[in-house]
Amino acid sequence: MFSKVKSAVCLGIEGKIIFVETDITRGLPQMNIVGLASATVMESRERIKSATVNSGFDYPHGRITVNLTPADIRKNGSGLDLPIAVCMLTSCMYVNKAKLAEYGIIGELSLDGKVIGIDSVLPMVFSLIKNNIKRIIVPAGNYPEAALAEGAEIIPVSTLRECINVINSDCDINNLRDRFKTRIKRTSKFEGFDFSDIKGQERAKRAITIAVCGRHGMLMVGSPGCGKTMLAKRIPTIMPEMSGDEIIETAIINSVSGKNNKEGCVCIDRPFRNPHNSIGKAGLLGGGLYPVPGEISLAHNGVLFLDEVCEFNREVLDMMRIPMEEKSIIHFRMGQAYKFPCNFQLVMASNPCKCGYYGDQERLCTCSQFELDMYRKKLSGPILDRIDLKILMETVKYNQLSSRSRNSDSNLMKNEALKGIDFAKAHGREYGNANIKDKDIPVFCKLGFSEEKFIKEAYKSLNLSPRAYNKTLKLARTIADMDESERIREEHIAEALSYRTISNAY
Amino acid sequence: MYKAENIKGKKSIRTEKIDRKSKAFPEKLRRIPNPPKQIYCTGDLSLLEKKSISVVGSRKFTLYGKNVAMMIGRRLGESGIPVVSGLANGIDGFAHEGVLEAGGKIIGVLGSGIEKMTPRRNRKLMMQGLEMGGLVVSEYEPGEEARPYTFPARNRIISALGEILVIVEANFNSGALITAQNAADQGKEIFVVPGNINSQFSMGSNLLIRDGATPLIVIDDLIREIGIVPPDIVSEERTFAEDEKTIIEELKNLGSASIDILAEKTGKSPASVGAILTILEIKGVVVSVAGQIHLAK
Numbered sequence: 001m002f003s004k005v006k007s008a009v010c011l012g013i014e015g016k017i018i019f020v021e022t023d024i025t026r027g028l029p030q031m032n033i034v035g036l037a038s039a040t041v042m043e044s045r046e047r048i049k050s051a052t053v054n055s056g057f058d059y060p061h062g063r064i065t066v067n068l069t070p071a072d073i074r075k076n077g078s079g080l081d082l083p084i085a086v087c088m089l090t091s092c093m094y095v096n097k098a099k100l101a102e103y104g105i106i107g108e109l110s111l112d113g114k115v116i117g118i119d120s121v122l123p124m125v126f127s128l129i130k131n132n133i134k135r136i137i138v139p140a141g142n143y144p145e146a147a148l149a150e151g152a153e154i155i156p157v158s159t160l161r162e163c164i165n166v167i168n169s170d171c172d173i174n175n176l177r178d179r180f181k182t183r184i185k186r187t188s189k190f191e192g193f194d195f196s197d198i199k200g201q202e203r204a205k206r207a208i209t210i211a212v213c214g215r216h217g218m219l220m221v222g223s224p225g226c227g228k229t230m231l232a233k234r235i236p237t238i239m240p241e242m243s244g245d246e247i248i249e250t251a252i253i254n255s256v257s258g259k260n261n262k263e264g265c266v267c268i269d270r271p272f273r274n275p276h277n278s279i280g281k282a283g284l285l286g287g288g289l290y291p292v293p294g295e296i297s298l299a300h301n302g303v304l305f306l307d308e309v310c311e312f313n314r315e316v317l318d319m320m321r322i323p324m325e326e327k328s329i330i331h332f333r334m335g336q337a338y339k340f341p342c343n344f345q346l347v348m349a350s351n352p353c354k355c356g357y358y359g360d361q362e363r364l365c366t367c368s369q370f371e372l373d374m375y376r377k378k379l380s381g382p383i384l385d386r387i388d389l390k391i392l393m394e395t396v397k398y399n400q401l402s403s404r405s406r407n408s409d410s411n412l413m414k415n416e417a418l419k420g421i422d423f424a425k426a427h428g429r430e431y432g433n434a435n436i437k438d439k440d441i442p443v444f445c446k447l448g449f450s451e452e453k454f455i456k457e458a459y460k461s462l463n464l465s466p467r468a469y470n471k472t473l474k475l476a477r478t479i480a481d482m483d484e485s486e487r488i489r490e491e492h493i494a495e496a497l498s499y500r501t502i503s504n505a506y
Numbered sequence: 507m508y509k510a511e512n513i514k515g516k517k518s519i520r521t522e523k524i525d526r527k528s529k530a531f532p533e534k535l536r537r538i539p540n541p542p543k544q545i546y547c548t549g550d551l552s553l554l555e556k557k558s559i560s561v562v563g564s565r566k567f568t569l570y571g572k573n574v575a576m577m578i579g580r581r582l583g584e585s586g587i588p589v590v591s592g593l594a595n596g597i598d599g600f601a602h603e604g605v606l607e608a609g610g611k612i613i614g615v616l617g618s619g620i621e622k623m624t625p626r627r628n629r630k631l632m633m634q635g636l637e638m639g640g641l642v643v644s645e646y647e648p649g650e651e652a653r654p655y656t657f658p659a660r661n662r663i664i665s666a667l668g669e670i671l672v673i674v675e676a677n678f679n680s681g682a683l684i685t686a687q688n689a690a691d692q693g694k695e696i697f698v699v700p701g702n703i704n705s706q707f708s709m710g711s712n713l714l715i716r717d718g719a720t721p722l723i724v725i726d727d728l729i730r731e732i733g734i735v736p737p738d739i740v741s742e743e744r745t746f747a748e749d750e751k752t753i754i755e756e757l758k759n760l761g762s763a764s765i766d767i768l769a770e771k772t773g774k775s776p777a778s779v780g781a782i783l784t785i786l787e788i789k790g791v792v793v794s795v796a797g798q799i800h801l802a803k
């Protein structure tokens with residue numbers, strides 16, 4: 001007997017609807033799966049057999065043919081176990097065929113009949129909703145992320161039998177849902193972190209606030225131990241909350257890279273990625289036979305922090321240029337294009353030289369002129385062009401700080417940043433002045449007569465490049481936003497210029 | 507690319523060989539304990555007969571060293587005194603830059619053949635010096651490459667060509683100390699710019715002061731020492747806003763400071779201190795090096 005179930009697979013970060021068809025005919029008992037199935041899908045035969053029997057159903061005696069359509073899409077992943085099993089059992093009259101037509105089903109089976117959570121559920125759910133499917137069965141472990149999708153009833157199940165009971169309407173769905181309430185989690189990794197942990201470095205803190213407010217790229221240069229990494233690690237504590245769309249975009253990427261189902265909850269904090277400097281091309285940009293997102297995509301809507309940026313492979317870093325402009329990266333595999341978004345804010349930290357003590361007040365730099373030149377070369381160039389703020393930091397000595405010294409904490413800095421973000425929004429700009437297009441600069445970054453004169457003078461006496469000119473304007477816009485000033489004033493430009501980047505670094 | 511540059515170099519530099527036996531060989535060089543067999547020169551040979559001053563220092567420097575080297579260069583350039591130095595990275599180069607800024611004449615002494623000018627990054631400085639009527643001297647054949655021992659060896663020529671030797675900044679193991687030894691052997695007066703006693707970069711030069719070298723306190727002392735009357739200094743008055751004045755005063759007290767320290771001392775926010783400093787930088791009053799703000803000049 002023939003039956004059909006709707007399911008989905010995931011290609012990159014995009015779900016595709018798949019129809020699973022089974023037909024049981026007379027013949028030697030065997031199961032054949034056709035329709036460009038990968039090895040994982042082929043192996044599902046053994047899991048389905050055991051799971052069916054262990055759930056108390058009779059395994060059909062006959063020749064079972066499973067077809068996955070459309071047949072020209074490569075199907076990978078274990079999410080087709082459950083739909084194939086349900087479809088086969090429908091052919092054996094265990095399931096109400098009329099009711100089954102309303103459902104989309106996703107899930108992996110274990111041998112004892114339990115339904116196990118899988119990766120990439122969220123994009124699959126979206127693709128099913130797009131195809132007007134109103135009720136979607138997902139593994140209980142994937143329920144929190146799947147519940148982010150609106151427009152369909154999401155039903156969590158934990159066993160094969162439960163799944164069939166749901167379809168046959170012998171099971172209370174609300175009861176199931178209550179059992180697996182959506183859990184939303186804030187990143188606990190950075191809990192207890194606060195900017196007040198770092199004494200002094202007020203200038204760096206100010207720069208970070210500006211960077212967060214306008215999503216500007218930032219570079220911190222300083223001797224070892226001056227607090228660069230500590231500061232960077234606290235950036236997540238002052239980042240604004242994500243909007244609904246951003247939460248979903250981020251959840252999709254996390255889902256595809258398997259970061260959601262493991263913990264059974266959804267993270268709604270902006271990502272903060274901190275890859276090690278040994279990272280290669282695939283790790284940073286994404287890749288693989290079935291491409292998975294790399295660090296730049298995992299940092300989508302958040303921050304990518306490159307510590308000791310000079311230790312990274314220069315070639316790998318330079319490959320970030322186009323994705324940074326385009327805010328997305330496309331991988332080609334076997335005739336398919338996989339697109340991953342990567343709208344991230346770049347924060348980098350570096351020592352001033354190879355030994356780390358160039359310009360230090362007390363320790364002697366042991367680098368030769370050649371080593372200094374080589375190190376600076378690494379810092380200059382195309383990536384430095386994408387940086388709007390640069391600060392040079394020095395080690396703070398205990399006795400330089402008095403008790404009345406300023407010591408900004410995360411709360412204060414977050415408020416400052418939010419003030420600017422709200423102001424920008426109220427004036428019709430999206431989050432992130434760093435992303436203002438060059439053609440929009442005259443509109444958003446309008447200058448008065450005296451400011452125009454001031455920046456022209458600076459342009460000449462500080463040897464600015466045309467690119468630096470635009471960067472300064474965007475940065476000045478952010479500083480003015482934080483000041484809640486509609487006009488960019490001279491002091492805003494002057495402050496923006498104090499964070500300017502020079503190609504020969506320092 | 508490299509070849510093309512080389513050919514270009516050969517075209518533009520014409521060297522003249524002066525043998526020790528020739529009359530044109532400078533008397534200053536003949537008198538020293540181990541004079542070179544011959545020298546190769548390019549540029550204005552008459553500079554060899556003029557009273558000149560040698561200025562040297564180590565390749566690594568602090569901003570203080572750089573500023574002083576340029577100050578000395580400028581002042582000597584204004585006074586029309588040729589400055590002898592090694593055209594090396596660091597202090598040597600800055601002294602010459604100062605001279606050229608003031609429109610003076612330089613005498614560069616190389617540790618390699620003139621065509622193989624080392625370090626190559628200072629080739630531009632050398633060419634500029636030659637254009638402005640300077641002189642470049644080397645005891646090596648024009649095509650000879652530099653070797654580690656050629657640099658210390660040319661130091662005796664640097665000290666010999668100047669009436670006085672000035673050492674700006676020198677570390678323990680700086681080549682400038684070899685020049686000082688040579689100068690002492692040749693009976694020249696040595697002036698040393700005093701540095702902070704806790705500065706690694708002034709360790710060697712401060713030791714020279716302890717051992718009897720004259721500390722250089724006023725630059726014009728150098729000019730008087732060789733019997734020339736220093737020209738008047740032209741000074742300019744400038745006006746600053748109240749905020750700017752506070753910061754300039756603070757910088758005068760501290761010597762140099764980071765923005766954080768300035769903010770702390772003046773009680774302003776780091777943001778506004780940054781803004782004020784930018785304006786001062788545009789006015790050319792302060793410079794920032796490796797995160798430290800210094801008063802310019």
